[in-house]
Amino acid sequence: DGGITQSPKYLFRKEGQNVTLSCEQNLNHDAMYWYRQDPGQGLRLIYYSQIVNDFQKGDIAEGYSVSREKKESFPLTVTSAQKNPTAFYLCASSTPGTRGGSEQYFGPGTRLTVT
Amino acid sequence: EDKVVQSPLSLVVHEGDTVTLNCSYEVTNFRSLLWYKQEKKAPTFLFMLTSSGIEKKSGRLSSILDKKELSSILNITATQTGDSAIYLCATTQGGSEKLVFGKGTKLTVNP
Numbered sequence: 381d382g383g384i385t386q387s388p389k390y391l392f393r394k395e396g397q398n399v400t401l402s403c404e405q406n407l408n409h410d411a412m413y414w415y416r417q418d419p420g421q422g423l424r425l426i427y428y429s430q431i432v433n434d435f436q437k438g439d440i441a442e443g444y445s446v447s448r449e450k451k452e453s454f455p456l457t458v459t460s461a462q463k464n465p466t467a468f469y470l471c472a473s474s475t476p477g478t479r480g481g482s483e484q485y486f487g488p489g490t491r492l493t494v495t
Numbered sequence: 496e497d498k499v500v501q502s503p504l505s506l507v508v509h510e511g512d513t514v515t516l517n518c519s520y521e522v523t524n525f526r527s528l529l530w531y532k533q534e535k536k537a538p539t540f541l542f543m544l545t546s547s548g549i550e551k552k553s554g555r556l557s558s559i560l561d562k563k564e565l566s567s568i569l570n571i572t573a574t575q576t577g578d579s580a581i582y583l584c585a586t587t588q589g590g591s592e593k594l595v596f597g598k599g600t601k602l603t604v605n606p
Contacts, residue, residue, distance in 0.1 A: 384537075411592050420504070422583065422598035423538075430592060438593070470537070474592055483529060484594060486537040 383407065384487035386471050391492045393465075401456045401490045403471030412454035413472040413484060416440060423470065429454055430476075458492065465494045497522040501584050501597035509605050512574050516600045518584030519566040528560055528567050529594065531583040538583055541569070574604045 384405045393399045405412065411430045415423040425438030429448040443462025448454055454473075458465045468491050472484040499520045508514055520528065527545045531538035542551045544560035544567060551558050555578075558569045571578055581601050585594040 413593075415596075420598060422501075423585075423594075423596040425593060425595075428593060476592060482592065483540045483543055484592075485540070486531075488536045 384471060384473055384485055386469075386487035386490050388490060389488065391490055393492070393494050395494055396460045397494075398457055398459050399465075399492065399494075401458065401469055401471075401492070403454045403456065403487060404452055405454075405471075405473045405485075405487075406452060407473055407475075407485060408451070409473035409475045409485070410451070411474045411476070412448065413474075414438075414444070414446065414454070414456045415470045415472065417468040417470060417489075426456065426469075458494075465492060467492060497586075497588070497595050499584055499586055499595050499597035501582075501600050503600060504598060505601040505603070507603045507605065508574055510575060512604075513570065513572045514574060514602065516569040516571075516582050516584075516602070517566065518569070518597055519564075520584075520586050520595075521565065522586050522588055522595060524589040525562075525565075526587045526589045529585045529587070530558055530567075530569050531585065533581040533583055533599070534579075541582075571602075574602075576604050576606055578602060579604045 387402045413428040414426040427446040429435035445457045471487040474482045474484040502517045530541040542558045547562035560567045581599040584597045
């Protein structure tokens with residue numbers, strides 16, 4: 381089955397610890413994205429990558445880091461510098477559309493709680 | 496700053512009602528507008544609109560884009576409890592695959 385997987389589903393960490401969220405896709409998509417969702421806030425873009433070994437900051441990149449060493453994988457590290465890390469994190473992927481852009485496919489998300 | 500605004504932010508209706516959700520946008524170099532439905536976890540794609548005035552339809556859901564008014568509506572007729580979800584609107588811009596999302600409309604359909 382083609383799709384996007386994120387793990388773990390729930391993650392609990394102590395303040396001050398770095399944590400890495402996994403995102404894997406087997407859709408052969410070139411582009412991958414990380415979003416953060418807070419209640420009443422919609423989705424906000426953290427980082428995105430349009431090609432392997434390249435990525436760009438989104439609107440709220442501070443306190444996060446990513447890597448894109450393989451086409452299928454785009455892990456997100458939430459560092460201790462992120463002031464409010466507790467949130468629902470969604471990974472997505474897409475392939476460039478020939479016209480009008482393309483839809484993004486989303487993974488099931490990881491709910492991170494930092495205490 | 497690019498922005499997408501959805502209204503209302505939440506809506507409660509009874510089964511069988513018809514609802515209209517609104518999305519307006521102010522983005523540079525607009526390319527397309529997308530609607531997603533989010534029930535519990537992953538948003539699922541509903542529609543992508545690029546041309547003004549052309550309605551897209553899927554069952555009881557339909558959507559249309561008005562580029563002159565910089566807005567789109569999502570209609571759901573004969574609502575069912577399974578339509579309860581957050582409906583997200585997003586736009587893309589030329590030269591980028593990034594999505595700019597609105598805050599979403601939380602729809603609750605009561606039996």
